[in-house]
Amino acid sequence: METRYLGNSGLRVPALSFGTGTFGGKGQLFGSWGNTDVAEASRLIDICLDAGLNLFDSADVYSGGMAESILGEAIKGRRDKVLISTKATFRFDENDPNGVGSSRFHLLRTIDAQLKRLSTDYIDLFQLHGFDAKTPVEETLRTLDDLVRAGKIRYLGVSNFSGWHLMKSLAVADRYGWTRYVANQAYYSLIGRDYEWEQMPLGLDQGIGGVIWSPLGWGRLTGKIRRGQPRPEVSRLPGSSDFGPPVDEERLYHVVDALDRIAEETGKTVPQIALNWLLQRPTVSTIVIGARNEEQLKQNLGAVGWNLTPEQVAVLDEASAVTPAYPYWHQRTFERNPSPV
Template identity: 80%
Template sequence: MEYRHLGASGFKVPVLSFGTGTFGGKGEFFQAWGETDVSEARKLVDICLDAGVTMFDTADIYSRGSSESILGEALKGRRDKVIVSTKATFRFDDNDPNAVGSSRFHLIRAVDAALERLQTDYIDVFQLHGFDAKTPVEETLSTLDDLVRAGKIRYTGVSNFSGWHLQKSLDVADRYGYARYVANQTYYSLIGRDYEWELMPLGIDQGVGAIVWSPLGWGRLTGKIRRGAPLPATSRLHKTADMGPPVPDEYLYRVVDALDAIAGETGKTVAQIALNWLLQRPTVATVLIGARNEEQLRQNLGAAGWNLTPEQVRTLDEASKVTPAYPYWHQQGFAERNPFPV
């Protein structure tokens, strides 16, 4: 398994990591993702470790803490062999006005609770799950810095931030000498390339590595969706399509057609090709793969250890190209001064 530096830090992570959103299955949304229990989680962890996948990502709101708890049980006796990543910011308790956001109060309590559920003394990578516009950036960063100095967190990152959210945070960290964000857990896929417009150039300039979530476009690039065919009965999109990023049908089919053609050339699956394309993109440190069962996991693991040819990458780039929002479409017209990140 290839390892890459996480942003500008000295810390290395595997290019494929395992996302545990399928652990627990509590609530309608996460039940549609999966209902992996402790026994099955241990088997999935075993497969990951055998393949060199040592990083496991979770969050406090995944099945109301059950994902963290199940991951903690599954990692018993091998904590020193793995990298644990988790997140907090979104509302955890509907009855507590302080159980949300990135305030000092909530972050300290959220980290302590995550440590207990994960049965560990430290979190390798802790990320804010979203931006909190109601808490001063200085309060958030000073709190995270205290948690790093206390040894409860080793590296920090963000998720679902806009460019200015991230840059403002980095500027404040530099001003006061706080721990800098080195990770951006971001939505990025062949049918969701908005990350390239601003966050990718920012990541290169500021040394922030991408941890890619939903790399198969909210389950649309698994190889099960085809032009003119009904959605498979087992697809979670029946329940979750409206909760994720919208994708025009014709655009999706155009990308899938290109993936199918390359699948015929390579003998790889559609999902493996979509994941491998991401592994060749600038700033990408690791791609989170998920699985509801062992078969899905083994198939996704086949995305690493080989590379698409430059011509195949160009084919996928062209098939998935869209006109970005302003001012990005304007900047693309002056590639001499604003080239695509490399």
């Protein structure tokens, strides 16, 4: 497995990491993703480690904490062989007014609970799951810096921040000498290229590594969805499409048509090609893959160890291109502001 630096840090991570959103299966959203138990999770982790994939990503809200608990059980006795990434910020306790956000109160309590569920003394990469506009950035960053100094967290990142949220946080961290974010867990795929408009240039400038979630476009780039064919019975889309990013169907079919053509040329699967395209994009440190079972996991692991040709990348670039929002389309008309890709 290829490894890459996580942004401008000294930590090397595998090009592919494993997401535990399928662990537990509690609730409508996560139930539609999967219901992996401890025994199956242990087997999936075995396969990952055999392939050189040692980074496992979770979050407190995944199945109400069950995903973290299952991950913690599945890695017992081999904590030193894995890297754990997890997240918090979203509401965890519906009955507690402080059970949400990035306040000092919530983060300190949440991290301790996550460490207990994960059966570990430290988290390798902790990411804020979203931006909390109600809590001062200084309060959040000072708290996270304290947690790093206490040894409970080793590296920091964010997820689902806009560019200005992240840049403001970096500026505040630099002002006070607090620990900087080095990772940005963001949605990016052939049918969701908004990451390229602002967050990719920011990552290049500030040394922030992309940790890419939903690289198959919320299940739309699995190869199961094609023009004129019924939707698959088993998919992340039924029951959860309201949570996923909207995609114009004709554009989706255009991208899948291009993927099909390249699949014929390479002998690779549609998901493998979609993942490999992402691996060649600037700032991408690791791609979070998920799997309901061993077969899906082994298929996704086949996305590494080879590369699309520049011509094939260009075909996919053209098929998936959209006009960026203002001011990004305007900025790209000025020769001194070239696109990062």
